[in-house]
Amino acid sequence: MRWLDTEERGGSPLVVSDKNDVDALLNIDHRIIDRNLIKREVHKSGLLIRGQNHIGMIPVSHDLGIRVRPKVPVSQIVQMLSLISHDIVELPFGLAEITASEDDYDLLKAIRRSFCDQLPTLIQKGPIRRYRRNRSIGPGARGRIDVSGTINRAWARGRYDHLSTEFYEFDYSNFLNQAMKFAIGYLIDTMEESNNSIQQQMNILVESRTILESVSEAPPYLFLSPLRDHLSTDVSEEPYLSFRPLLNLALLIASGETPDVAGEAEGIQFSLPPLVLDMEKTFEQFCIAIFNKSLNGESFELLDTSGVSNTPLLHPPVESNHFWTPVRATESAHPDFVIQQRDSSWLIGEVKYSLSPSSSHIHQVCAHADAFSCNTVLLIYPSKTTLKSPRLEMLGFLAEKRVFRLWISIDFTSLDKLIESINMTALALLNSEDYSNKKGVANASQI
Template sequence: MPEIIECREFEELSVRVSALLQDGELRLDERITTKGYLTATMRGGQIALRATRFVGTIPLTPDLAVRVVPRATIANLSYMLVRSGVIPSAISGFARGYMPRFVATDNAERIYARSLIDGVKLIARRGYMKEYLPPKHQAPWRGRLLASDTVRKHASKGIRYRHEFEQNVLTPSTIENIALKMALKQVIDWLSENDRRNAMLPEARGLYRDMWHISDWDGAKSDLVRQLSRKIHTLSPRLPHYRDPLWSAYLILQSVLPELSFDGFVRLDSLIIDVSKVFEAFLRRELAARLAEHGYRVQDGNTAPRPFFRDGGVFSVHPDMIICRGDEVIAVLDAKYKPDPKESDRYEVLSFMDAMPVSLGGFVCPADGVDTSRFLGTTASGKEMVLLRYDLAAVDPDVEADRFAANVLRMIDGAHDYT
């Protein structure tokens, strides 16, 4: 297990240079240096690393990793991730422990496809496990006669001449291999429908074709998942290369993500999450679902930008949440995953309100335990600005989302006090 250093988002930590040396050279994991998960500077003979907006366990070298935790207390990061629709980055081949609790999602195939494919490749190189199992179609008058079974099953029912033979053959069609094959087929179907140009698709198809000698599952998927769960926990120590791909198959077959907020014993790919992006998308979806019944629409200004100048031009504005009634824009909100908006943030929201144009706008920030949602003030030109809080540590996320939507409706109605 690598050494793990923990810090919070946007915090800085120092790492001795010798800890990053491999064969006398300074080397960092290439998957990290190109993604901007951490920034690095040299200071006083040490590497100063600063966490950015990403959280998760980030490998630096095979022997050292940084675990970045959210700066805001988040009760259920997995729930937010699923509801936001944001797909995290999976660091294939670098595992961390998760609690054995899961949250339903619709993109487990995209997240864990790489891990499953790499795992099945390794298994194929080493050879698929085999067991002595009863064949699907047993040949008559072949095998070992079971006298006791004959008495128990047939003689007790008045059948005198029925016989039972026990037949076993050495086969790769074990629960483990069948589950891998079925999960691979699910990945192929998902990529074919949602991401046909993905380079993983031909890899998955080639591996699936090479599993022709493994039987397909002809029962309910739930039965396969239940048996797979038992098999994973009793996996032979001689087959350690099976464990990670089987857990990936388990998640894919159930379309679930692990609970990300706590450490546990389930070893899975480390997921790197842009929490600010998740926060924004999560708020927008929760608000849109709750305002629809009141006749409002919530648009994403990042996908539908508005021109900054009336006569067009190259400049545009991108509010996180544009609240409309019909074709009329009522208000704009900007999600800021930080304790408080800065002065530059206020100017940014004012530019959104000018471009729409609307006289009502503001921010949504995580609750900090002290400050509450409040009216910020009215500008000289009559624009009203508010600061709404969302409690990411709420025990019941649905109740908190209802409270947030109620505050937005109060803002639209012109109220200056919030719950």
């Protein structure tokens, strides 16, 4: 497969001038555009492709794809994900199995390398035998005789020489092998142009696919649910324990490819589906996780109140007006998190995966604060540059609400030091009613 490389939102756009590539991009599956995975823009120099909040692999045609690179190495993103305790977006499993170097900015490449590192388990042990219970009615006795079934299903119909029996037989075409076969096929189909390292990976993938040749193929929506259930339970017996890392990665690949499971269940399928990670959701959950961890043992409690609605709950003021005029809306308030103490809300937090702070962000978080009767709000943004520690700024007051902004660097060098810094920042913010910085107090509605 041939790849076109671009960067996530905020990076340089990809300029496509080749006529065949432009035609393919203009006819890309509408669900790619509907999910806002990329944006297309016609320009005099060609077709501009801009990455959005998702990173990873996006198919264009059977032989062309777009790779959206993150702003930080994949190893840094894995560190962020490892702190998040619950499942998120498209990559719920397999995080511990991903190995990525510090200069690796290709999510699919890191997943493929990690998957190939685990394939010797399949090569050595072969497909997983999974036994299932079957029933049979016939003149011969195989397995355990089912007396009730024999009477009701055989003798009641005059077949006195027949017995109803139950027996177990193993089946290679089970959901575990089907998941591995799907992941192997996916990684082969998305393989880029060959070099020595790629050729080694291709060889082990082809060998593994041959081992699973007798396994029937299945679309992901048939095996995703039982595979999730299997991996959500603790197993200690073999061969399931040895296969667990490989199955985790297979689930990661299979669940990442499904933008609309319900749509797939209705027979609507991608010829080659996308494998992407929502960085906006990842950054939001990462910030909530580090605040929660930093406040562990303190008298404050963090509540994850994020919901599906991010609609501002009041209209922004007229541009000529520099005072805050709240307008109630019918939607419920869904701030990303609330920090409270003894049932009293102390701080409302909103996380924005944006490099350009907006006044609408201030109005949104203040509307949430109004619903929670809270007078301190915090907006969190990813830093444009590397910071040794998070940087807290006071923007000023909006009506009676104190508005703060916090910059967090996502290319941190030490997770423990970042959590320690967040702890100091949060406690200083929560315990001080008169916090200000060198900028002094401003009118937040003018920012």
